[in-house]
Every structure is written in structure tokens, then in C-alpha cells.
Amino acid sequence: MRLLKIKAVLVGAALAASTGALTACGSDGGDETDVEVKKASGLTGVAKELAEKGTITIGVKIDQPGIGFKAPGADAPEGFDIEIGRILAGALGISDDDITWVETVSDNREPFLQQGRVDLVIASYSITDDRRKIVGQAGPYYVTGQQLLVREDDKDRITGPDDLKSIKVCSVEGSTSLARVEDEYGAKPVPFATYSECVDQLQNETVDAVTTDGAILLGYAAEDPDNLEVVGDPFSEERYGVGYEKDAGGMCEFISDTLKSAEDDGTWATAFENTLGESGVETPDPPALDECA
Amino acid sequence: MSSSVLFDEPGPRARVRFRLYNGVFVLVVLGVIALVLYKFNAAGQFESRIYHRLSENGVITELRRGLVATLEAAGLAIAVALLLGIVLAVARLSDHRWIRVPATAFVEFFRAVPLVLLIIFLFGLAGATSPMSGWDTRTQGLAALVTGLMLYNGSVLCEVFRAGVNAVPKGQAEAAYAIGMRKNQVLRVVLIPQGVRYMLPAIISQCVVALKDTSLGYIVLYPEFLRGSRTVAQYAGSFLVTYLLIALVYIAMNSVLSLLAYWAERRISQRGRGAARAVEHVEEALAAG
Amino acid sequence: MEWFTENRHDILVAFGFTVEMVVIAGVVALVLGAILAAMRVSPIPLARGIGTFYVYAVRNTPLLLIMLLFAFGIPNLDIRPELHLGDAELLRLNVFFVFATAALGLYTAAFVCEAVRSGINSVPLGQAEAARAIGLTFGQSLRLVILPQAFRAVLQPVASALIAMIKNSAIAVGVGVTEMGFEMQKLQNDHPSSRWEIFIVFAIAYMLLVAIVALVTAALERRARIA
Numbered sequence: 001m002r003l004l005k006i007k008a009v010l011v012g013a014a015l016a017a018s019t020g021a022l023t024a025c026g027s028d029g030g031d032e033t034d035v036e037v038k039k040a041s042g043l044t045g046v047a048k049e050l051a052e053k054g055t056i057t058i059g060v061k062i063d064q065p066g067i068g069f070k071a072p073g074a075d076a077p078e079g080f081d082i083e084i085g086r087i088l089a090g091a092l093g094i095s096d097d098d099i100t101w102v103e104t105v106s107d108n109r110e111p112f113l114q115q116g117r118v119d120l121v122i123a124s125y126s127i128t129d130d131r132r133k134i135v136g137q138a139g140p141y142y143v144t145g146q147q148l149l150v151r152e153d154d155k156d157r158i159t160g161p162d163d164l165k166s167i168k169v170c171s172v173e174g175s176t177s178l179a180r181v182e183d184e185y186g187a188k189p190v191p192f193a194t195y196s197e198c199v200d201q202l203q204n205e206t207v208d209a210v211t212t213d214g215a216i217l218l219g220y221a222a223e224d225p226d227n228l229e230v231v232g233d234p235f236s237e238e239r240y241g242v243g244y245e246k247d248a249g250g251m252c253e254f255i256s257d258t259l260k261s262a263e264d265d266g267t268w269a270t271a272f273e274n275t276l277g278e279s280g281v282e283t284p285d286p287p288a289l290d291e292c293a
Numbered sequence: 294m295s296s297s298v299l300f301d302e303p304g305p306r307a308r309v310r311f312r313l314y315n316g317v318f319v320l321v322v323l324g325v326i327a328l329v330l331y332k333f334n335a336a337g338q339f340e341s342r343i344y345h346r347l348s349e350n351g352v353i354t355e356l357r358r359g360l361v362a363t364l365e366a367a368g369l370a371i372a373v374a375l376l377l378g379i380v381l382a383v384a385r386l387s388d389h390r391w392i393r394v395p396a397t398a399f400v401e402f403f404r405a406v407p408l409v410l411l412i413i414f415l416f417g418l419a420g421a422t423s424p425m426s427g428w429d430t431r432t433q434g435l436a437a438l439v440t441g442l443m444l445y446n447g448s449v450l451c452e453v454f455r456a457g458v459n460a461v462p463k464g465q466a467e468a469a470y471a472i473g474m475r476k477n478q479v480l481r482v483v484l485i486p487q488g489v490r491y492m493l494p495a496i497i498s499q500c501v502v503a504l505k506d507t508s509l510g511y512i513v514l515y516p517e518f519l520r521g522s523r524t525v526a527q528y529a530g531s532f533l534v535t536y537l538l539i540a541l542v543y544i545a546m547n548s549v550l551s552l553l554a555y556w557a558e559r560r561i562s563q564r565g566r567g568a569a570r571a572v573e574h575v576e577e578a579l580a581a582g
Numbered sequence: 583m584e585w586f587t588e589n590r591h592d593i594l595v596a597f598g599f600t601v602e603m604v605v606i607a608g609v610v611a612l613v614l615g616a617i618l619a620a621m622r623v624s625p626i627p628l629a630r631g632i633g634t635f636y637v638y639a640v641r642n643t644p645l646l647l648i649m650l651l652f653a654f655g656i657p658n659l660d661i662r663p664e665l666h667l668g669d670a671e672l673l674r675l676n677v678f679f680v681f682a683t684a685a686l687g688l689y690t691a692a693f694v695c696e697a698v699r700s701g702i703n704s705v706p707l708g709q710a711e712a713a714r715a716i717g718l719t720f721g722q723s724l725r726l727v728i729l730p731q732a733f734r735a736v737l738q739p740v741a742s743a744l745i746a747m748i749k750n751s752a753i754a755v756g757v758g759v760t761e762m763g764f765e766m767q768k769l770q771n772d773h774p775s776s777r778w779e780i781f782i783v784f785a786i787a788y789m790l791l792v793a794i795v796a797l798v799t800a801a802l803e804r805r806a807r808i809a
Binding site: 322332421532536543 | 777
């Protein structure tokens with residue numbers, strides 16, 4: 001995830017996510033994708049070691065619906081990031097039971113990789129050059145950017161950031177999202193501590209839009225697809241990648257190859273449809289992968 | 294009570310007039326209530342779905358968890374606040390300027406700063422300073438909340454303790470000095486034990502304040518009662534109904550505490566008017582901020 | 583202090599919103615508080631009951647809960663009041679501002695009521711008796727004898743309530759109002775190295791507002807001094 005250094009956001013989303021726990025009508029991670037558990041050929045280096053070890057620890061978010069979300073009382077988290085994790089583990093011959101999911105928040109993703117507390121990080125982790133100096137990042141497996149969440153009734157009135165003049169837009173205090181819509185598009189900012197509260201206000205009709213990474217918005221739209229919709233093209237760019245310990249041999253190739261096959265054989269698309277796709281949005285084309293250095 | 298002296302025992306015509314006023318008042322109030330209920334109904338606030346959801350086990354558990362977190366934070370905060378209050382009070386009563394002046398500055402500062410601001414600042418600080426930054430966010434929130442409450446309530450309690458000590462009849466201190474006790478002993482042996490009686494109601498009142506202020510944990514996302522109930526409200530489908538319910542719970546909790554304070558005040562006042570007045574003085578010191 | 587100069591406009595606007603909140607809520611609190619106090623000492627039983635109930639309920643509820651009740655609950659009734667008094671940024675009072683200010687005013691009113699009541703009760707019994715003895719009605723004895731004397735006694739507690747209100751206004755940060763508490767939070771996130779500085783400056787700003795109230799109170803006390 002990008003410049004959201006504010007723990008508030010994450011914890012807030014965590015509590016926001018509890019909404020999903022109580023929402024009877026299938027708050028989702030959705031159905032699980034069928035992942036083939038078969039060790040891929042040609043593994044080298046750390047990837048080979050992991051496959052031989054037979055277990056893997058993956059750092060994920062547990063507080064973002066649709067992306068990485070663990071309902072209170074559930075055994076394992078669900079979401080698009082989790083599905084990607086399962087796909088990668090499958091390619092190492094590691095089944096779901098041998099995956100350990102660890103909660104990571106924005107601030108500890110790099111430290112956890114450096115300390116070896118996790119083998120991979122799949123947590124709405126944006127690829128940036130700065131990060132690539134300390135950890136390895138392969139992918140991207142999803143490209144998103146700042147977008148808008150609006151009520152169904154407003155989707156013709158507000159189609160993108162240019163329609164935001166004087167509109168009350170809600171986002172989490174401190175995120176660059178809020179500052180951007182105010183400074184660049186003339187929106188009236190309404191700051192709350194969590195995205196859930198923003199969505200509450202949207203449903204209460206006291207604000208007219210919520211803005212942040214499209215991936216997060218889709219998660220909320222997935223919980224109330226009849227009323228909420230994500231609109232507009234992304235007006236910033238975030239490329240979610242898989243983090244691994246820097247210079248771990250064989251990892252980048254392994255991750256890129258596995259992601260490519262998943263994209264080619266439709267597993268990637270299925271994973272999307274089962275999670276973020278529940279919002280009703282059309283499944284996008286999988287992104288082009290970066291070259292391994 | 295002077296309020297009953299403001300008007301004579303009503304004569305027959307006055308009685309009728311008062312009954313008329315009362316009647317008009319009753320009608321107006323009933324009208325307002327009817328309007329509110331109508332509005333509630335029109336907005337679907339009486340749908341049984343809301344109330345069914347609110348009584349589900351999952352919901353009750355969630356609420357109880359929040360309540361426990363609130364009491365946890367409140368208990369911790371009050372305990373450390375009492376300690377800090379005593380330390381500060383002793384410092385403020387000191388004869389040495391180099392102790393007294395900083396203590397006074399400390400107390401005045403933390404009573405003047407808005408508690409919310411303090412908590413937000415501490416939360417941000419916790420996130421940026423190790424070792425706190427390694428803690429999980431719930432603990433960070435709790436730390437910020439409890440520290441903020443401690444600093445504020447500690448300062449207020451300092452004033453309460455000071456007022457309590459000052460409320461002890463002057464003769465006691467004078468006698469103690471006369472038989473050769475030093476300042477330290479006078480405080481410890483004579484003033485504080487007697488002063489505590491006078492401070493008790495004010496201390497309990499401050500506990501009520503502390504309990505209410507734990508709700509500020511909401512802003513730093515500590516999952517206390519108020520924060521937890523947001524999820525419940527969203528689930529149940531009505532913020533209005535849920536939050537009204539939560540308000541009732543807070544009122545009930547605080548009522549119990551206030552009753553304790555009232556009972557304590559009564560028992561102390563029974564010991565004589567002097568004691569009652571002393572208690573009042575302490576409470577005034579409390580109310581002044 | 584670059585965080586200050588860079589964000590001067592936003593900081594001043596936030597300060598403006600705080601001042602607006604405090605002034606409006608203050609007026610509401612004073613007026614409503616006085617009415618409630620009158621109700622509580624009046625001869626009409628229902629009025630006394632309502633006044634007592636209101637004060638009791640409000641004093642035992644956290645202010646944040648009341649603000650949340652307004653900001654999240656009242657829209658459930660399809661009521662979303664806004665005030666656009668003009669085009670200037672400070673004059674566009676959005677629904678959250680209205681809710682937060684209303685909640686603040688209604689909350690403080692209970693404390694003002696208690697302050698006024700204690701002031702009325704502090705007037706020696708003999709005054710009220712004498713007023714009755716010369717035949718003044720309830721309204722007259724209140725207006726001509728009790729209140730002028732109570733005024734002096736009332737000043738301190740009412741000032742306390744208003745000072746508490748100024749500090750409480752920062753709680754509005756929890757319901758989306760872009761006032762000083764919010765501004766401080768934003769600045770601390772953007773300029774983490776100046777954390778302490780920012781906190782001290784904002785604390786001083788609030789102390790300034792409090793000092794104004796204290797000064798006005800002191801001036802009023804001097805004027806109301808009886809010989």
C-alpha cells in the first residue's frame with residue numbers, strides 16, 4: 001500500500017472489517033479458488049528451499065475487505081491477496097494447511113521480511129523504487145489507483161474526479177487521497193478515522209463520495225453491491241507486488257513465472273472474481289509483469 | 294432550598310393556574326414525544342429487524358468485549374492517576390520552590406490542554422518512537438489513552454488532594470507542628486489520613502469523568518465500548534437506535550458510580566456540618582476545571 | 583516552523599472553525615442552560631422533572647457519544663441540516679459542523695444549568711423570603727432580587743463550564759469537522775519530526791481561547807462587585 005503511513009487507517013480498517021464479521025449476507029473473501037498444489041519445475045535458490053521445507057509464512061493484511069480480511073473467529077483470512085498467496089504456495093507444492101498467515105501492517109512489512117519473520121509479503125504492497133532498495137518486489141499482480149466510491153443513484157452525476165467540485169468527499173485523515181481531491185479537484189474534504197465510517201456516511205447520504213485506492217473501495221462495494229459503486233478511472237497509480245527478502249535467489253523468477261501461468265490459465269481471473277469481483281466490477285486484464293533484475 | 298421560597302404556598306387560584314400551566318406543559322411535551330415517535334417510525338427505526346439483530350449473541354459478545362476494554366482502560370487510568378495525583382500534590386505542598394514550581398506548571402498545563410489533543414499527540418508519538426512503535430496498534434491506542442487520562446486526571450486529583458489536605462481544620466496541623474513533627478510527618482500522619490474523608494466524593498466523581506473520557510479511545514481506534522458499538526450499529530442497520538442504547542448503558546454505569554459518590558458524601562456529612570462544608574470545598578476545587 | 587508557514591491558511595481556517603463552534607455552542611449553552619435552570623426551580627412539577635432528567639442524562643453520557651448520535655444517528659431520520667451563510671470557506675457550515683456544534687451546545691447547557699442553579703441557591707434564604715414578604719411573584723422575585731445577586735455567584739461556575747466546552751470542542755475531530763484538533767492531527771502526520779512543536783503550539787492556542795473567557799469573566803466579576 002502506498003503512502004498511508006497512518007496506523008489509524010489500518011486499525012480503522014481492521015475495526016471496519018469487523019463489520020464484515022457481523023454482516024450476515026456473505027461478507028466476502030468469497031468462495032475459494034481451486035488452486036493446484038503441485039510443485040513447479042525449475043525452482044532454484046530460496047524458492048527451492050521453501051518447497052523442500054513444505055511450509056511457508058506469508059504476511060497479509062487482515063483488515064481490508066476483499067483484499068486481506070479475517071473475520072473475528074475465522075481461522076484464516078480471505079481476499080484477493082490471500083488467493084495470490086495460495087496460488088504461489090501451490091506452485092511450491094504447499095497446501096493450504098501448511099501456510100501460516102501473519103498480520104502485517106504498513107510499517108512492519110519491510111522489517112518482517114528483513115528479519116525473516118515472513119517468507120513473502122502480499123499485503124496491498126505497492127512496488128516503489130525506494131522499497132526495492134531494501135526488499136525484493138515481484139509483480140505487479142494488481143494495478144489500482146485512487147478512485148471514488150459513490151451511491152448507485154449518483155453514478156451518473158459523479159463519474160470521475162472532475163465531477164468533484166464542491167462535493168463532500170470522505171477519506172481517512174492523513175491519507176494523500178484526501179489532500180489530492182481537495183487540492184487538485186476542488187472537493188470538500190470530510191475526514192474520518194476509518195474507511196468504514198466514511199462508507200457509513202456515504203450510505204447515510206451525508207457525504208457523496210469516498211476516495212482511496214480502488215482496491216479497497218471495491219472491497220466495500222462488494223459488501224453492498226446494490227447501493228455502492230466504484231466509479232472513474234484511477235487518478236493515481238499503485239502497483240501491488242509480492243515482497244520477499246532482498247536478493248533471495250530464485251524468488252523473483254519463481255513468483256513472476258507462477259503469476260504468469262495463473263494469469264494465462266485463468267486462475268488469476270477466478271481469484272479476482274471470487275473476491276474483489278463480488279462488487280460487480282468487470283474483471284480487468286491482468287497486469288504486465290516487471291522483469292526480474 | 295430557596296427554590297421553594299421563591300413562591301408562596303399556592304392559594305386556590307394559584308393552584309388552578311399552576312395546574313393549567315402544568316397541563317399546557319404536559320400537552321406540549323406529549324406533542325413533542327409524538328412527533329419524535331412519528332419521525333422514528335417513518336424512518337423505519339422501529340423495524341423489528343434492528344432489535345432482533347441487537348439482541349443476537351454475536352452482538353452481545355461484541356458489546357461486552359468493548360465494555361471490558363473500556364473498564365480495563367478506566368481502571369488502569371484511575372489507578373495511575375491516583376498515584377500521580379498524590380505525587381503531584383505532595384510536590385505542590387512542598388516548601389521547596391524548585392519542587393513546587395515545576396509541579397504547579399505541570400498541573401496547570403495538563404489541566405489546560407484539551408484531553409483529546411493530548412491523546413492524539415501521544416498516539417502519534419507511540420507510533421513513531423520505539424519500543425512503542427513495535428507494539429500492535431491496539432496496545433498503542435491503549436497506551437496513549439491511559440497515559441493521557443493519567444496526566445489529566447492525575448493533575449485534577451492533585452488539586453483534589455491539595456484541597457482535601459487544606460480542608461482539615463488548621464488546628465490539627467498546628468498541633469502536630471507544636472509537638473515537633475516535621476512537615477513530612479505532619480502530612481503523612483495527621484493531614485492526609487483525615488483529608489481522605491473529605492476527598493472521597495470528589496475522587497469518585499472524577500472516576501465518573503475518567504470513565505466517560507475513555508470514550509475518547511474511539512479517536513485513536515482503541516476498541517472500547519463506543520468504538521465496538523459502531524460495528525454493531527452498522528450491522529443492526531440503525532445508528533440512532535444503537536447509539537441511544539449505548540447511551541443508556543453509559544448512564545447506567547455512571548449512575549452506579551455517582552450513587553457511590555452520593556452515599557459517601559452523605560456518610561461523611563453525617564459526621565457534622567464542618568465535614569460537609571469541607572467536602573464542598575474539595576468539590577469546588579474539582580469543579581473549577 | 584516551516585510546518586506553520588506552509589499550512590498557514592489551513593491552520594487559520596481550522597482555528598476559525600473552532601472559534602465559530604465555540605461561539606455558537608456557547609450561546610446555545612447559555613440560553614438553554616438558563617431555561618433549564620428556570621425549569622428546575624419552577625413550580626411546575628413536569629418542568630422540574632424534565633429539567634432534572636435532561637441534566638442527569640447528559641451529565642452521565644460522554645460528549646463523543648452525543649456527537650456520534652447526532653452525526654450518524656440523526657441522518658437515519660432523514661434530517662441533514664446545513665448552513666451556507668455565504669461563499670467564504672468559514673461560512674460554509676456543513677452538516678457535520680452543525681451536528682457537532684449542536685451536540686456541544688446541548689451538552690454544555692446541562693453544566694451551565696447546574697452552574698446557574700447553584701448560583702441561585704447560593705443567594706441567602708432571607709433574600710427570597712423578604713421578596714415574598716413584600717409580595718413579589720415568582721417571576722418578579724427571580725428577576726428583581728435573586729438573579730442580580732446570583733449573577734456574581736454564577737460567574738465562576740458558568741465560566742468553568744464554558745472553558746470545559748472550549749476544550750471539548752476538539753472532540754469534534756471524531757465526527758469529521760475540520761477544526762483545530764483535526765488540523766493538529768493532519769500536521770503531525772505530515773511533519774512527524776515537528777511533533778512536539780505542533781502539539782505545544784496548538785495547546786497554547788486553546789489556552790489563549792480559555793484565557794479570553796477567563797479575562798471576560800474577571801471583568802464581569804469586577805463590574806458586578808457589590809460595594
